[in-house]
Amino acid sequence: MKSIQQLKEVSKSIRKNILGMAFTAGSSSAHIGGALSIADIIGTLFAKKIKFREGDPYFEGRDRFILSKGHACLAYYASLFENKFLDKNDLLSFEKNGSDLLGHPVRNMKKGIEFSTGSLGMGLSLGIGVALSLKKKKLSNHIYIILGDGECNEGSVWEAAMCASHYKLNNITVIVDNNNFQQTGSNDQIMSLGDLSLKWKSFNWSTSVIDGHNFEQINSSLEKNIIDGPNVIIAKTIKGKGVSIFENNNSWHHAVITKKIYDEAMLEIEKINGN
Numbered sequence: 001m002k003s004i005q006q007l008k009e010v011s012k013s014i015r016k017n018i019l020g021m022a023f024t025a026g027s028s029s030a031h032i033g034g035a036l037s038i039a040d041i042i043g044t045l046f047a048k049k050i051k052f053r054e055g056d057p058y059f060e061g062r063d064r065f066i067l068s069k070g071h072a073c074l075a076y077y078a079s080l081f082e083n084k085f086l087d088k089n090d091l092l093s094f095e096k097n098g099s100d101l102l103g104h105p106v107r108n109m110k111k112g113i114e115f116s117t118g119s120l121g122m123g124l125s126l127g128i129g130v131a132l133s134l135k136k137k138k139l140s141n142h143i144y145i146i147l148g149d150g151e152c153n154e155g156s157v158w159e160a161a162m163c164a165s166h167y168k169l170n171n172i173t174v175i176v177d178n179n180n181f182q183q184t185g186s187n188d189q190i191m192s193l194g195d196l197s198l199k200w201k202s203f204n205w206s207t208s209v210i211d212g213h214n215f216e217q218i219n220s221s222l223e224k225n226i227i228d229g230p231n232v233i234i235a236k237t238i239k240g241k242g243v244s245i246f247e248n249n250n251s252w253h254h255a256v257i258t259k260k261i262y263d264e265a266m267l268e269i270e271k272i273n274g275n
Helices: 004-028 033-037 039-049 070-082 088-092 123-136 155-166 196-202 215-222 259-270
Strands: 064-067 143-148 172-178 206-211 231-236
Touching: 004 033, 004 039, 004 070, 004 088, 004 215, 004 259, 033 039, 033 070, 039 064, 039 070, 039 143, 039 172, 039 215, 064 070, 064 123, 070 088, 123 143, 123 155, 123 172, 196 206, 196 231, 206 215, 215 231
Parallel strands: 064 143, 143 172, 172 231, 206 231
Antiparallel strands: none
């Protein structure tokens, strides 16, 4: 198991590879802000919680991971690289012709990608189907799903939330990346979410609110032993976290990184010591 300091180093590496892939994409551009906001969460998930077996993508005891906010795939790919599913050549191929790494995840078990995502609002429903199947087979595998907060504007999220609660699916953990922005503006400008914690509680989910960049809080929330239903962690995050010109600047939701900005951003990330 990795220490907090090791988790900080993993997150730093993930952020550097996010920037590297975004820069490699060139004029194709990339979703940067929302990938940086989940770097600490996804790094901790794979390092501390998600069960998998290196070299055996169909390992029966594996947990499942669904990146419902599929546009944040740069963080996913960078985490798969940390866990030896991908190599450096894979990362360098991002969005190139013939690449396995596209602008949204496409199922490729050999590369560690089990679920194709990108159409927002669908990941939780997908996870519920998997959770019910595992329950019927009497297997203890867990499903971890990262949702965007803007994604919670989708009615399908709340239909699925009601369903998971009804079936008492204690093998599902949802993490909401609550960075307060979506594609074209802030959540309050586009469609106010109100109190997300109260919303999930009203659907009978075990609910906690954490600082999504604090490794101790991420760890402790993932260690909760929920026995009577599904679990949601609302992670308060900063869009573009780690690079000052990107932070809370929604113009970096999807953008092109120039060589100058790439070099400056890499220097800034290199100085990060973590929380």
